């Protein structure tokens with residue numbers, strides 16, 4: 001499992017740190033790193049990461 005900080009909020013403790021499954025693991029769910037609450041499935045994470053990669057892209061040259 002990988003411990004990362006995401007732009008997500010745990011529904012239980014409002015934490016931003018989550019445990020991510022590696023590709024080899026069969027349980028493709030994300031759990032809160034603080035309280036262990038179930039957060040979402042890997043598919044949802046992919047959407048979040050895709051969205052974040054877009055929002056964090058340094059392409060704000062035009063004003």
Ligand SMILES: [Zn+2]
Nearest residue numbers: 010013032035
């Ligand atoms: Zn939590």
